[in-house]
Amino acid sequence: MHTPTTTGRRAPLAIALFVALLAPGLAFAQSAKEQELEARIAQLEAQVQALIGAQQQQQATIVDTRAQLDQVKVAQAAPADGKPHIQSTPILSAGNPDGRFSYGGFIKVDAMVTGTNAGEIADGSAGRMFYLPSAIPVGGADESHVDTDTHAQFSRFWFAADGDMQGHKTRAYLEFDLFGGGSNQLGNEAATNTHALTLRQAYVTWDKWLAGQTWSNFQDVAALPDAVDFVGPTEGTTFVRQAQLRYTSGPFSVALENPQTVLTGYRSTTRINSDDGGMPDITARWTQKGDWGHVSIAGLARQLRHDTAATSASGSGFGVSVSGKYNIGTHDDIRYMLTGGQGIGRYVGFALGADGALDATGADIDGTGVLAGFVAWRHVFDPKLRGNLMVSRAQFDNDTDWTGFGVTESAQSIHANLIYSPFPKLDIGAELIWGNREVESGADGDLRRLHTSVKYSF
Structure with missing residues (x-):
């Protein structure tokens, strides 16, 4: 019988012990790899879920955007009023991307019957289109002349483009009317009544600066009365549009303006x-506003100059104007203007008086003094009917040694009107006008006029 050796008995035991010792390591190693794989799989699943969520959100945004575009297209194709829109693309295709375009104006038809007692106002002249005191005939035969005139020349339209560029507010503005005379040989009352465009205003603003043609800083447009006539109390009104550079800060404004000089020759009306x-x-203005209305004070300083090949004449001019509007309750207001100075004639009443007169040699200018003003009362009877009463006068201090006796010494007028508005933006008006002009010789002339108009603003 063979007896196993000790070595032989120990071998299986060693193998078993080795396996027993190795098995936990193998099990541990397998568990770590599985855990790492499971972690990677979980991370990949999370990333996939995130991508799926983002894709779903993007698809929802696309669907919502398409729905909004479809609504816009439907609105453009079939607006509430049933009328198709003009266009769906930006109007200012060449302008700044944030530009805002606007336009407006009015159609105005005037009809008037004019009577004078010292001569007839020339056909087709400005005095036949609106109240122009310098056109009142004086010194003629004491007989009545009656003329009827109709026209639509004061119809007006304007365009504006507003924007905000890098925090700066900008505006470009153009305004025209049709008071430019005939544009061709058929432009007369016998055939087509054609009239050319007249540039009224053309300027650009950025923040507090303005450059271009607009109302003079010496003129208070907000104080002008509610007249049927183009201006109304013309002789008492400062009225100038011209090129300028203006700076405005709060209630203050200052401007450098076109230095045109209007003169009369020595002892001549030319x-x-x-x-x-x-x-x-140079003009400067201060304006204070409130619920009660507004008040404004303006100043003007200027040089008068006229050069010829043989002479060079110069002088100076200055003026002050106080104007405003005062509200009396909810149905009445008072509007007024008072202007005085020397060498400022062209700023008053469409150059009713000249800035000055040349001496006999043409080498010196004598500035003409002027005092002009108006007061107007406006009353609102009801939401559809209003009326105005105006009184106006201008007085000139001419040196007759230089001017002679043919230049205007004074002019005055009274206006009364009623304006009916059956619905907003439509005004139907009638105005009665009486005017008078007197020259230094004492000769004078009267004007009587019924002025009616239909005006629709848009």
Whole structure:
């Protein structure tokens, strides 16, 4: 019988012990790899879920955007009023991307019957289109002249483009009317009544600056009365549009404006328009506003100049104007303007008086003094009917040794109107006007006018 050796008995035991010792390690190693794989799989699943969620959100956004675009297209194709829109693309295709375009104006038809007692106002002249005191005939035969005129020349339209560029507010503005005369040989009352465009305003603003043609800073447009006539109390009104550079800060504004000079020759009524000035007209204004209305004070300083091949004449001018509007309750207001100075004639009443007169040699200018103003009362009878009463006068201090006796010494007028608005934006008005002009010789003339109009604003 063979007896196993000790070595032989120990071998299986060693193998079993080795396996027993190795098995936990193998099990541990397998468990770590499984855990790492499971972690990676979980991470990949999370990333996939995130991608799926983002895709779903993007698809929802696309669907919502398409729905909004479809709504816009439907609205454009079939708006509430049933009328198709003009266009769906931006109007200012060449402008700034945030530009806002606007336009407006009015159609105005005027018809008037004018009577004068000292001569007839020339056919087709401005005095036949609106109240122009300098056109009132004086010194003629004491007989009545009656004329009837109709026109639509004061119809107006404007365009504007507003924007915000890098925090700066900008505006470009253009305004026209049709008071530009005939544009061709058929442009008369016998055939087509054609009239050319007239540039009224053309300017650009950025923040507090303005450059271009607009109302003079010396003029208070907000104080103008509610007239059927183009202006109304013309002789008492400062009225100038011209090129300028203006700076406005709060209630204050200052401007450098076109330095045109209007003169009369020595002992002559002939007007001389001189563009020889080297210094711009300087204007400044202060305005205070409130629920009660507004008040404004303006100043003007300027150089008068006229050069010829043989002479060079110069002078100076200055003026002050106080104007405003005062509300009396909810149905009444008073509007007023008072202007005085020397050498500022062209700023008052469409140059009713000249800025000055030349001496006999043409080498000196004597500035003409002026005092002009108006007061107007406006009353609202009801939401559809309103009326206005206006009184206006201008007085000129001419040196007759220089001007002679044919220049205007004074002009005055009274206006009364009623304006009926059957619905918003439509005004039907009638205005009675009496005007008088007197020259230095004492000769004068009267004007009587019934002025009616139909005006629709848009």
